[in-house]
Amino acid sequence: MSTVTDAVRGAGPRPAGGIGQSIRDSLVVAKRNLIRMTRIPEMILFGLVQPVMFVILFTYVFGGSMKIGDTASADVYKNFLMAGIFAQTVTFATAGAGAGIADDMHKGLIDRFRSLPMARGAVLTGRTIADLVQTALTLLVLAIVALIVGWRVHEGFAKALAAFGLLLLLGYAFTWVGALIGLSVRTPEAATSGGLIWLFPVTFISNAFVDSTQMTPWLRHVADWNPFSATVQACRELFGNPGVSTSSAWPMQHPVWASVIYSVVIIVLFRTLAVRKYRSATA
Amino acid sequence: MPGAIYAEGLVKTFGDVRALDGVDLDVPEGTVLGLLGPNGAGKTTAVRCLTTLLTPDSGKAVVAGIDVLKHPNEVRRSIGLSGQFAAVDEYLTGRENLQMVGQLYQMRAKEAKARAAELLDRFNLLDAADRPSKTYSGGMRRRLDLAAALVVSPPVMFMDEPTTGLDPRNRQQLWEVIQELVAGGTTLLLTTQYLEEADHLAHDICVIDHGRVIARGTSDQLKARTGGERVEVVVHEREHIPTASEVLRGFGKGEVAVAEHTRKLTVPVTGGAKLLAEVIRELDARGIEIDDIGLRRPTLDDVFISLTGHAAELTDEGGAEGAEGTDAQTRTKSRHGKEAGK
Numbered sequence: 067m068s069t070v071t072d073a074v075r076g077a078g079p080r081p082a083g084g085i086g087q088s089i090r091d092s093l094v095v096a097k098r099n100l101i102r103m104t105r106i107p108e109m110i111l112f113g114l115v116q117p118v119m120f121v122i123l124f125t126y127v128f129g130g131s132m133k134i135g136d137t138a139s140a141d142v143y144k145n146f147l148m149a150g151i152f153a154q155t156v157t158f159a160t161a162g163a164g165a166g167i168a169d170d171m172h173k174g175l176i177d178r179f180r181s182l183p184m185a186r187g188a189v190l191t192g193r194t195i196a197d198l199v200q201t202a203l204t205l206l207v208l209a210i211v212a213l214i215v216g217w218r219v220h221e222g223f224a225k226a227l228a229a230f231g232l233l234l235l236l237g238y239a240f241t242w243v244g245a246l247i248g249l250s251v252r253t254p255e256a257a258t259s260g261g262l263i264w265l266f267p268v269t270f271i272s273n274a275f276v277d278s279t280q281m282t283p284w285l286r287h288v289a290d291w292n293p294f295s296a297t298v299q300a301c302r303e304l305f306g307n308p309g310v311s312t313s314s315a316w317p318m319q320h321p322v323w324a325s326v327i328y329s330v331v332i333i334v335l336f337r338t339l340a341v342r343k344y345r346s347a348t349a
Numbered sequence: 350m351p352g353a354i355y356a357e358g359l360v361k362t363f364g365d366v367r368a369l370d371g372v373d374l375d376v377p378e379g380t381v382l383g384l385l386g387p388n389g390a391g392k393t394t395a396v397r398c399l400t401t402l403l404t405p406d407s408g409k410a411v412v413a414g415i416d417v418l419k420h421p422n423e424v425r426r427s428i429g430l431s432g433q434f435a436a437v438d439e440y441l442t443g444r445e446n447l448q449m450v451g452q453l454y455q456m457r458a459k460e461a462k463a464r465a466a467e468l469l470d471r472f473n474l475l476d477a478a479d480r481p482s483k484t485y486s487g488g489m490r491r492r493l494d495l496a497a498a499l500v501v502s503p504p505v506m507f508m509d510e511p512t513t514g515l516d517p518r519n520r521q522q523l524w525e526v527i528q529e530l531v532a533g534g535t536t537l538l539l540t541t542q543y544l545e546e547a548d549h550l551a552h553d554i555c556v557i558d559h560g561r562v563i564a565r566g567t568s569d570q571l572k573a574r575t576g577g578e579r580v581e582v583v584v585h586e587r588e589h590i591p592t593a594s595e596v597l598r599g600f601g602k603g604e605v606a607v608a609e610h611t612r613k614l615t616v617p618v619t620g621g622a623k624l625l626a627e628v629i630r631e632l633d634a635r636g637i638e639i640d641d642i643g644l645r646r647p648t649l650d651d652v653f654i655s656l657t658g659h660a661a662e663l664t665d666e667g668g669a670e671g672a673e674g675t676d677a678q679t680r681t682k683s684r685h686g687k688e689a690g691k
Binding site for chain 2 (some may be wrong): 087090091094095097098101102105106173174175177178179180181182183184188346
């Protein structure tokens with residue numbers, strides 16, 4: 067046993083500080099969160115059931131009666147819908163991140179981390195990276211289900227991949243909102259509901275499930291400028307799916323750029339706020 | 350020269366509540382300070398300020414020779430934190446928890462792995478090392494928690510109520526581990542509600558209440574403040590209490606405290622065992638049957654009650670009121686203590 071101790075002491079700690087430490091610490095925390103996910107498989111399962119259910123319900127219940135452009139056909143609606151469902155699914159990662167961080171606070175793990183000489187943002191970054199991995203898995207399963215029910219892409223594999231990239235970026239941005247919510251509430255339960263409530267208006271006042279050109283004008287403006295709509299519009303373009311909005315609003319005309327800009331702004335803003343909150347967090 | 354843990358005039362307010370109201374501490378290297386007080390006294394706030402988790406409103410704190418307010422990250426390299434609020438991840442195994450903590454103390458993955466194995470062995474957790482810590486018993490979790498605080502063998506340790514909720518056997522085990530640590534030169538600040546624990550482990554004791562240090566000294570010094578030994582009698586019949594009380598008044602050096610429902614009478618005395626024999630003879634002569642009699646040195650419980658006016662364990666308001674209503678002895682003592690303390 068003493069030889070082990072000597073080996074440990076002799077090697078000394080890694081050099082501290084800098085971007086290298088931030089990345090290492092974030093990955094250590096990400097690994098911890100991914101291990102947790104494998105130990106709570108029901109969480110992953112429930113995370114999958116909900117969007118799959120949405121795909122099936124929207125396709126078969128709403129499908130025939132929704133008018134996209136000038137056509138009301140179940141087949142057109144199905145292909146229109148998927149980008150919206152994908153985008154909604156990635157934003158729901160918000161609630162998971164928030165609940166996870168609130169739970170860590172509640173259990174005293176955040177205090178443990180804050181007493182360690184680790185990079186400041188690493189606890190939150192690690193959590194958001196782990197959520198990103200989970201979101202990617204969920205998207206993969208969902209895409210397979212979508213293909214099974216008849217969704218198709220028409221612009222090639224590379225553009226489809228780019229669309230999934232935009233979706234993951236949006237999901238990653240929203241986990242930072244979730245992180246801030248998780249740090250701001252007192253219980254994991256509050257973080258779950260607080261993380262979900264605001265997502266309903268954000269995802270429904272958009273082009274995700276209905277053709278926004280058929281909304282009343284003021285609502286259509288909100289939908290056109292909704293960051294969430296930009297990603298949905300970009301995905302429809304990149305997938306070659308029907309229902310691409312012809313609105314003259316800038317984000318609808320340049321959806322890929324708008325999607326990237328919105329997501330990056332959300333990340334920078336909410337990461338700054340969340341890390342600041344983390345530093346003064348108390349259980 | 351200031352000690353390994355040093356604080357001067359620490360103040361921390363939460364809204365209207367002054368959780369810390371000018372706390373001074375000085376813990377010499379290699380010693381144990383017991384921070385004693387009821388819930389809400391400010392113990393945990395003090396520990397959180399000293400371990401960089403909270404920034405005090407004013408005051409000065411130096412840990413392991415490093416200014417806590419100016420260089421928090423350097424302080425974090427030199428401290429270990431364990432207890433009620435620094436937890437382990439219940440879904441990770443014991444080994445995964447320790448490896449993660451090691452890596453976050455900036456050890457290389459390989460070193461962290463070796464150190465984790467070493468600690469699991471030392472804390473007798475090898476059999477459970479690869480089970481999620483959720484499946485551990487209370488005692489095992491505390492040991493894992495303590496192991497996590499010791500990953501880098503920090504020179505200064507903080508333990509916040511390390512044995513709260515543990516059964517006596519596990520508490521004993523944890524005490525032994527703590528004593529080993531201190532024998533190895535670690536400086537330790539320990540908060541506790543258990544006076545026995547402070548008595549057992551700490552070189553010096555600080556009693557804290559309402560954010561202020563209300564007494565400090567060694568266990569013996571604090572006990573001496575409460576006065577000397579007492580005779581304690583438990584009579585068999587409730588009707589005998591007045592007579593027994595009269596007898597004790599004759600031998601005692603102060604007021605006789607009576608706890609009606611436990612039939613227990615206590616009186617301060619001088620004269621030791623010889624006096625005790627006389628008391629027994631006198632009670633016997635009066636035909637009073639006794640269940641128990643003894644010469645009692647003051648415990649830290651007595652000290653605590655006399656200093657704060659309430660018992661240490663009775664922390665919430667309802668509890669304290671209930672105790673005052675049923676236990677006349679507590680009330681008598683606390684009134685005495687307050688006067689003696691001032």
